[in-house]
Amino acid sequence: xxxxxxxxxxxxxxFEESLHLKGTIVMTIAAVKNIQGLLTARFFLGIPxxxxxxxxxxxxxxxxxxxxxxxxxxxxxxxxxLASGVGGFxxxxxxxxDGRAGLxxxxxxxxxEGLLPIVMALPVHxxxxxxxxxxxxxxxxxxxxxxxxxxxxxTRSTDVTWEWRTxxxxxxxxxTYVFFVSYxxxxxxxxxxxxxxxxxxxxxAKFSSxxxxxxxxxxxxxxxxxxxxxxxxxxxxxxxxxxxxIPAFFAIPCFAAWTYVGVHQSFSGIKPISLxxxxxxxxxxxxxQPAALSYRSTTLYGASEQAVGGAIAVSSLSIASIIGPQIFxxxxxxxxxxxxxxxxxxxxxxxxxxxxxxxxxxxxARARKKxxxxxxxxxxxxxxxxAMVSAAALERLHExxxxxxxxxxxxxxxVEEIPMETPSKHLE
Numbered sequence: 001x002x003x004x005x006x007x008x009x010x011x012x013x014x015f016e017e018s019l020h021l022k023g024t025i026v027m028t029i030a031a032v033k034n035i036q037g038l039l040t041a042r043f044f045l046g047i048p049x050x051x052x053x054x055x056x057x058x059x060x061x062x063x064x065x066x067x068x069x070x071x072x073x074x075x076x077x078x079x080x081x082l083a084s085g086v087g088g089f090x091x092x093x094x095x096x097x098d099g100r101a102g103l104x105x106x107x108x109x110x111x112x113e114g115l116l117p118i119v120m121a122l123p124v125h126x127x128x129x130x131x132x133x134x135x136x137x138x139x140x141x142x143x144x145x146x147x148x149x150x151x152x153x154x155t156r157s158t159d160v161t162w163e164w165r166t167x168x169x170x171x172x173x174x175x176t177y178v179f180f181v182s183y184x185x186x187x188x189x190x191x192x193x194x195x196x197x198x199x200x201x202x203x204x205a206k207f208s209s210x211x212x213x214x215x216x217x218x219x220x221x222x223x224x225x226x227x228x229x230x231x232x233x234x235x236x237x238x239x240x241x242x243x244x245x246i247p248a249f250f251a252i253p254c255f256a257a258w259t260y261v262g263v264h265q266s267f268s269g270i271k272p273i274s275l276x277x278x279x280x281x282x283x284x285x286x287x288x289q290p291a292a293l294s295y296r297s298t299t300l301y302g303a304s305e306q307a308v309g310g311a312i313a314v315s316s317l318s319i320a321s322i323i324g325p326q327i328f329x330x331x332x333x334x335x336x337x338x339x340x341x342x343x344x345x346x347x348x349x350x351x352x353x354x355x356x357x358x359x360x361x362x363x364x365a366r367a368r369k370k371x372x373x374x375x376x377x378x379x380x381x382x383x384x385x386x387a388m389v390s391a392a393a394l395e396r397l398h399e400x401x402x403x404x405x406x407x408x409x410x411x412x413x414x415v416e417e418i419p420m421e422t423p424s425k426h427l428e
Contacts, residue, residue: 027114074231088217191324
């Protein structure tokens with residue numbers, strides 16, 4: 001489903017359609033009466049959700065250079081963290097609507113949260129731009145800067161957006177699978193923690209339901225600032241690898257400490273609030289995502305590769321969403337030893353595999369250069385030749401040529417008149 005959405009346009013149209021569809025489907029979940037209806041609605045909800053992240057990454061590649069994308073992707077993820085934080089408080093507030101209009105509180109939850117994206121579709125329509133080549137919000141000077149500040153291999157609206165040659169080329173690269181495995185390992189832990197943190201705090205740290213939701217929200221609110229700073233620092237230093245490895249590495253002590261307590265089935269003098277404090281470290285797995293996606297976007301050339309490679313990379317989120325919720329089953333309560341141990345080892349594997357990515361990318365570039373004489377894919381080089389070609393650009397170029405030809409025709413007569421007038425004025 002991610003391929004369908006991202007290949008559609010990669011512009012604000014995809015965002016608007018996703019918001020309308022997602023909001024409508026979420027609201028219909030409030031009407032389900034059995035597990036079959038819930039699973040069906042959840043399946044159709046996955047259709048608009050599948051293309052949101054890859055389309056966003058592709059959209060950023062049209063407007064921002066590789067050294068500018070981590071901050072933008074970080075802000076995008078910070079919005080998700082904000083939504084998770086607000087969601088905790090919203091769940092507590094909506095719980096008080098139980099019985100209103102004859103509806104249970106969980107039905108009100110879907111109705112209210114479904115309305116939000118539908119309402120947000122309106123400002124998206126007016127505020128979100130299309131492409132640098134076609135956006136009416138830009139002046140000619142701004143358009144010239146927005147287009148020409150990108151180098152060869154950048155994503156352009158004039159690029160070929162789909163061809164099987166590019167698809168198979170991306171699928172044959174080892175780096176595609178190395179990134180996929182590393183990223184899916186990171187996301188499995190991030191999804192598991194995001195799904196079960198309130199449960200972990202309630203059962204493991206002995207918090208009440210209300211306190212567990214509120215304290216979970218605090219973790220996500222704190223992450224907003226870290227997202228912005230760490231992503232900005234990644235762009236400023238022009239580093240991606242260490243900005244992925246460092247937060248992932250510091251998330252391990254959280255799950256390692258929780259595993260230790262679970263194995264010994266004793267808090268050993270550790271207060272529940274201290275175990276909660278470790279959750280801030282555990283959430284660092286999410287902080288690593290902007291650097292990872294920015295790095296992947298940087299190593300893809302042209303719109304076609306951005307669409308294919310981005311969709312493949314982010315499809316790992318769907319798989320992680322299936323695996324993640326299985327890590328902390330209720331039968332493992334209250335110590336959750338298998339889940340905590342699995343999270344620690346999974347993060348470690350993600351770090352090792354991601355650290356090997358530069359080697360794979362270097363080997364692939366050398367293989368291309370040996371075969372074609374160019375380290376960059378030929379498709380990207382062909383696209384770059386047409387980067388400035390568009391109906392509007394050709395029309396402006398035609399008008400400019402006509403004006404230059406008109407000046408060239410008129411100038412000789414003007415030049416001939418000057419020498420004849422000058423001597424007479426000099427004699428006077």
